[in-house]
Amino acid sequence: DTEVTQTPKHLVMGMTNKKSLKCEQHMGHRAMYWYKQKAKKPPELMFVYSYEKLSINESVPSRFSPECPNSSLLNLHLHALQPEDSALYLCASSHEPTSALTDTQYFGPGTRLTVL
């Protein structure tokens, strides 16, 4: 199983809603990532988890709250988002946390989020 799955595929939410994005992998990877990708822009790293602990937070606003309940799951909790947060949110995982950012990352298909 070399797949990273993400749910939901699409999400529309209002600025007062609370929602969560989910990511799952069963490759035994111990590093997991959240990226944000706006249209016609490159993916931008948001968070890195190594061995279920947050190791990198790229100064992401607190309205995005990541959670790694176990080595296979990664969540991104969303609250009080703004319309400019509308984007494709990509999850990825890689095998080796000690060199996480340079290790081959396996990406999920993404969740396309629209904030109204």
Place this chain on the structure above:
Amino acid sequence: DQQVKQNSPSLSVQEGRISILNCDYTNSMFDYFLWYKKYPAEGPTFLISISSIKDKNEDGRFTVFLNKSAKHLSLHIVPSQPGDSAVYFCAAGNTDKLIFGTGTRLQVFP
């Protein structure tokens, strides 16, 4: 300030010929470089990588060249195939940072 740039947003190549995708970076602290391919409605897929101690890495039809003095890397695809049509992202970084380029859309036509 875009630290990793792909100055060609699109490239069109005939099937069987060579595709050359270019990438420039500004941070001399970057020591690892990767190429990812992305099809519509899918996440990026890893293609090939190179570390700063090498200047070339080859994997089948894909070769990545690194010119550290020029802070430039390129991806060569030979021969190009229609299934190679996708958006290609280069990424550069180290253990603390990874920056993706803006992407080049490659179209391989018969």
